Amino acid sequence: MSLSGKERRILAEIEEALEREDPELARRVAAINKIESDGDFPRAYGDRLRRWVLAHVWMIFTAGALVIFLLLLAVLTT
Known part of the structure; x- marks a missing residue:
């Protein structure tokens, strides 16, 4: 199920706020998202x-x- 345009904009705003308020947490979340999207996690672990x-x-x-x-x-x- 894909997100609507409004939902994507809201998510982008949340991501931007997170990057401003807690860059370290934003970096960790981005790393987790990359691992999940690449599909490396199930194969590696x-x-x-x-x-x-x-x-x-x-x-x-x-x-x-x-x-x-x-x-x-x-x-x-x-």
């Missing part, structure tokens, strides 16, 4: 993020299975 999430999911699953096993062992040995 996507695989690493997927591996990180998968590793943590497996760690949580393993810890849960271990807790269940230890609880069953405690119940069966009493």
Whole structure:
């Protein structure tokens, strides 16, 4: 969905005000926008993020299975 002319003008005014009031924040926002528009973010970080999430999911699953096993062992040995 594209922006109307009025919405583009309002956005441009907001950007200009941001650049005047906080140039450092404006620079950071511009850098983020460039990364997102270039499509580098998913390619650069996507695989690493997927591996990180998968590793943590497996760690949580393993810890849960271990807790269940230890609880069953405690119940069966009493």
